Structures are given as C-alpha cells and as structure tokens.
Amino acid sequence: MAHLFIPGPTDVAPEILSAQAQPMIGHRSQAFADLFGRIQPRLRQVFLTQHRVYVTASSGSGLQEAALRNCVARRVLVAVNGAFSDRWYEIALANGIQTDRVDVPWGKAITPDTIGAALSHADYDAIAVVHNESSTGVENPVAAIAAAARTIRPDILVLVDAVSSAAGVRIETDAWGLDVVLTSAQKCFALPPGLAFAAVSDRALERAATVSQRGWYFDFILLERYLARNMTPATPAISLLYALDAQLGRILNEGLEARFARHAEMAEYCQNWGEQRFGLFAQDDYRSKTVTAFSNSRSLDISALNAYLVGFGMTIANGYGPLKGKTFRIGHMGETRGHDLELLFQRIDEFLDGAQAEPPK
Numbered sequence: 001m002a003h004l005f006i007p008g009p010t011d012v013a014p015e016i017l018s019a020q021a022q023p024m025i026g027h028r029s030q031a032f033a034d035l036f037g038r039i040q041p042r043l044r045q046v047f048l049t050q051h052r053v054y055v056t057a058s059s060g061s062g063l064q065e066a067a068l069r070n071c072v073a074r075r076v077l078v079a080v081n082g083a084f085s086d087r088w089y090e091i092a093l094a095n096g097i098q099t100d101r102v103d104v105p106w107g108k109a110i111t112p113d114t115i116g117a118a119l120s121h122a123d124y125d126a127i128a129v130v131h132n133e134s135s136t137g138v139e140n141p142v143a144a145i146a147a148a149a150r151t152i153r154p155d156i157l158v159l160v161d162a163v164s165s166a167a168g169v170r171i172e173t174d175a176w177g178l179d180v181v182l183t184s185a186q187k188c189f190a191l192p193p194g195l196a197f198a199a200v201s202d203r204a205l206e207r208a209a210t211v212s213q214r215g216w217y218f219d220f221i222l223l224e225r226y227l228a229r230n231m232t233p234a235t236p237a238i239s240l241l242y243a244l245d246a247q248l249g250r251i252l253n254e255g256l257e258a259r260f261a262r263h264a265e266m267a268e269y270c271q272n273w274g275e276q277r278f279g280l281f282a283q284d285d286y287r288s289k290t291v292t293a294f295s296n297s298r299s300l301d302i303s304a305l306n307a308y309l310v311g312f313g314m315t316i317a318n319g320y321g322p323l324k325g326k327t328f329r330i331g332h333m334g335e336t337r338g339h340d341l342e343l344l345f346q347r348i349d350e351f352l353d354g355a356q357a358e359p360p361k
C-alpha cells in the first residue's frame with residue numbers, strides 16, 4: 001500500500017530497499033563496472049534515447065546546474081511557470097550564466113508561441129524548461145516547444161527538467177530533439193533519494209567541449225570519459241546503484257507502455273475526483289500525469305487534513321511556496337496504484353463529510 005502521496009520522495013518497494021544492503025565493492029573493480037554496465041542500456045530504454053544517460057550522486061538540482069554549466073556558451077532563456085522553473089533561473093544566476101526569463105502565470109502552460117516570441121530578443125544558445133511543474137500540476141508541451149525553438153534557432157540546445165515525470169510519462173528524448181533530460185531517483189523511479197540521471201545528446205557534448213568553465217563534479221566531458229569504461233570520476237553511491245539495478249528490472253518488467261498508461265489512468269481518476277469536489281489549479285489540457293494540484297476552494301485546513309490522514313499512514317502535500325493553503329497536491333507516481341488512491345479519497349471524503357473514522361491503534 002502506498003503511503004506517500006506527495007510529489008517525491010515516493011514509496012520504495014521493500015525488495016528495492018533490501019537490494020541496498022548488498023556488500024560493498026570497490027568502485028574501480030570489475031564487479032562495479034559490471035553493475036554500472038548493466039544499468040546503462042536499461043536507463044537508455046527508459047529515456048528513449050540511443051545516447052548516454054549519466055548517473056550522478058546528487059539530487060536532480062545538481063544536474064540542473066550541470067546542464068546549464070555544460071550547455072550554455074552564450075545566453076540561456078528560462079521559461080518560468082512555477083517554483084522549479086524558477087529554480088532553473090536561480091541556478092543560472094548563481095553560476096554567473098547570462099540568462100533571461102519569460103514568465104507565464106503559475107497554473108498555465110508554456111506554449112511554443114511564448115518561446116518563439118521570447119527567442120527573438122537575444123542571441124540565445126539554450127532554453128531551459130520544466131516538463132512537469134510539480135508546484136502547479138502543469139505538464140508543459142516540451143516536444144512542441146523544442147520544435148518551435150529549433151525552427152527559430154537551429155543551434156539551440158533544449159534543457160528539460162523531467163524530475164517529476166521521467167519513468168512515469170513518455171518523454172521521447174531523441175525523437176523530440178531534447179539535449180538534456182534530467183531527473184531525480186526519488187520520484188517516478190521510486191528509489192530512495194540520492195541519485196540523479198541525465199540523458200545527454202551528442203549536440204550537448206559538442207557544446208560542452210566549447211565551454212571552458214564547466215566545473216568538475218558535473219563536467220559532461222569527464223563523465224563521458226569515465227562512462228566509456230563503466231565508471232564514474234568520483235566515488236559513486238554504490239548502495240543506491242544496487243537499488244537502481246533492481247528497480248530497472250521491475251520497471252521494465254512492468255513494461256514502459258504499461259507504466260505510462262498506469263500513470264495516465266491514475267491522473268484521470270484523481271482529476272475526476274478532484275474536479276467534482278474542489279476544482280483543479282492547472283490549466284485544462286496541460287494537466288500533469290504524476291501530480292495533481294487542487295484549488296482549495298473549500299478553504300480546508302490542509303494541516304488538519306494531513307494530520308487526519310497521517311493516522312492512517314498517508315500523507316499529501318500542501319501547496320508549494322506562495323500556493324501554500326491556496327492549493328494542495330497529491331502525487332500519483334512510482335509505486336502508487338489506483339486502489340491506493342481509492343483508499344486515500346475514501347479518507348479525504350470522510351474528512352470533508354465530518355465523518356472521521358478512528359485511526360487504527
């Protein structure tokens with residue numbers, strides 16, 4: 001049964017937690033190269049890419065920094081419609097990268113037209129977008145955004161934060177022409193936090209070779225050199241890689257299409273339920289398949305609701321940042337199943353009706 005209905009970290013299957021307890025190995029050993037080598041082709045399947053997927057001992061924000069430091073030689077345009085796209089902008093500024101932002105209201109999607117118009121303002125060589133804005137429950141149309149951007153600037157690199165959607169939603173890295181698609185382990189991959197993954201195109205690597213201050217820990221050229229030998233430049237998070245190895249087996253056993261369909265079905269179920277009771281925060285037609293943001297139209301005390309749910313071992317998320325109290329969010333990703341949502345909604349309905357049950361002792 002799922003417990004965490006927050007947009008990450010998500011529940012981890014017991015066998016995956018146990019997989020972490022395998023004995024330690026040296027990271028320059030053949031055993032490690034075998035482990036890392038088993039992981040790579042299966043990660044490429046999940047990211048729908050024939051190119052490489054880097055694995056780092058960090059959370060997803062680390063790879064946001066990596067993408068910007070490696071892929072921007074001149075100037076980046078950041079499309080902002082929520083807290084995590086705002087983070088793209090903050091990271092660019094913090095790294096001294098020339099950057100501009102184009103804002104659309106939170107809850108609305110970034111459209112190809114918005115990007116097209118904004119790209120004419122300066123000599124951009126990269127755009128940064130979030131695929132699935134966990135703060136608002138909006139899924140941005142990154143395929144159409146990438147196509148529009150390339151029509152205007154053929155050399156542009158498209159950097160995509162897919163932290164709360166990769167492995168739960170179909171993202172066609174190669175077919176859509178995306179240059180970096182990054183994610184964190186603790187969302188749809190349903191792993192403990194501490195690993196991040198980035199699918200990186202040849203174009204992105206060629207760009208990185210022209211950028212002088214890429215840093216060291218997240219240098220794509222260095223990561224590439226080590227990946228060729230199934231190694232990492234620095235000590236990897238070996239226990240987490242055991243978990244990843246096992247979880248990739250479970251993900252591909254379920255089947256990617258089945259996994260994507262399960263996430264889409266959970267989203268539909270959640271959003272139908274929520275529309276009848278609250279109204280949804282995200283714009284119609286652009287609603288996330290992994291996290292739903294509800295308008296708090298009944299002025300519920302979200303902390304009190306969560307306190308009730310915690311009695312039954314469940315947790316949901318309040319609104320993010322300025323949306324705290326005005327919205328609340330339910331994550332439906334990773335190990336969560338439709339019947340888990342049914343149990344959750346039953347408890348929330350009890351709370352709404354003032355018919356609270358006694359939590360189990």
Ligand SMILES: Cc1ncc(COP(=O)(O)O)c(C=O)c1O
Pocket residue numbers: 007008059060061062084130132133134135161162163164184
């Ligand atoms: C869309 C999105 N981007 C970035 C992040 C930051 O990821 P991390 O906490 O793994 O660094 C999050 C975290 O929730 C997120 O939801």
